[in-house]
Amino acid sequence: MIQIPNVPDGDNIPQLCHQTLVVPTAVLVPAPHGATAAPHGIAMTIGGVPPPRPHCCVSPQALCSVSPQDLAVPNAGWSVAMREQFQHLLRRTADGSWRRIPSYRRGLDYLPEVVQMVVGPVTGPGPRHFLRNLDAEGAGFEYAIFLHSSGHHAQCLCQLGPYLEGHHGFAHGGAIATLIDTTVGACALAVAKTSVMTAKLNISYLVPMPVGAVVVADSRMERHEGRKIFLSCRVHDTKGDTLYAEATALFIQVENTKPPPAARP
């Protein structure tokens, strides 16, 4: 029986480092005077004036040297069904045909200045990835994404916790859309091998999904035309007996992401 590794092994997905996805055009420069020093003593601008001291620049890849906590592994909030299915999917990675993708709370967890300079002064909480924004284990999205070696097929095992409720007892339609967007996005990312953004998402909700359900979102790349990646997705229970939702999506490759304007305080 394959044991769940404490340190992810063999997770060399197309984007080796999550940070290369979230800061694809990063130019790292020294932190401004008065800013609180980051662990690495650096801060970042995107699309601004070229850094005056290029010797201080750090490539996005260098951020990989410090690994944030991988959350796509079992925790106390995972149900028996979730754990069993995770083990099943993990066994498929033994021969290299599938790979588990790590998942983090936020891409820039250890660089608070980066966040401050990119999205403006953070007076409240710093950024977190939408699906990893809850601290309580088992409350929200518990998930692990597996990617086929072809790079054209992704499966997301997901337990939808009680904090994702819409109609009483059932997952919110937006939570299901979020699961689908994340799964097709992972597949699109593997195809594009660069950053991608959702352009279209068409979802058919077929059966109400109870909170607490453990489901698999199964996404495939249908075709790839220039910067456009067309995908499909089916969300079903772990046995494949119940098809909860079907979807199609269009993702666009984005080579250079413009920085968002600073939000008005």
Added chain:
Amino acid sequence: MIQIPNVPDGDNIPQLCHQTLVVPTAVLVPAPHGATAAPHGIAMTIGGVPPPRPHCCVSPQALCSVSPQDLAVPNAGWSVAMREQFQHLLRRTADGSWRRIPSYRRGLDYLPEVVQMVVGPVTGPGPRHFLRNLDAEGAGFEYAIFLHSSGHHAQCLCQLGPYLEGHHGFAHGGAIATLIDTTVGACALAVAKTSVMTAKLNISYLVPMPVGAVVVADSRMERHEGRKIFLSCRVHDTKGDTLYAEATALFIQVENTKPPPAARP
């Protein structure tokens, strides 16, 4: 200048009480022996054996007698832009043409036994509404929905906080889908005057939405055929200069919602 009321006033939307939405077919019976007493000393079954002591039954409407906290009002996490737009939209309610809809952390906040009996034993956190599942003010969805007196037009003012991030600096596609689903759902609910569930959701993402943005999701009922309600939605900035997303949706009226099966622990 209209002041923001501490206690919502004039919020008699079609569903007078949020609880009537989430437990439309509720039959309330005495709590089983050994169960922890709720504040009202009652528990609920849905679709089970008729209660043996009908004098203990409480109609869903009676739940309205205790009001949970309305969260669709300004808090410390709201930006200046959010507050200003909220005041603008609130002023329109003065003549009765628009109404602000209250919003709660969870529908059954004060009836833990109900949750336990409907969705099974809750070993982890109790349920929360997806858009209200964060405690930190300003971190997630900060929003207020306004409904036109025609019942066919809903507007959701929303500030998308830093915990809703997808691509770095931008709101997750699932978060935008959640905002849209919630807004068109509110409109569908006003049309149906009974519970509704999402059947189809088709979204075009036009412009990346920065985290921290204050936007308005504007939804209209397009047509109503039997139990089907067709709607549209446009998400734009508060000035209407930037159209972030467009969507169409189909909602289905559900008169009697079956309870979800208990999740496997």
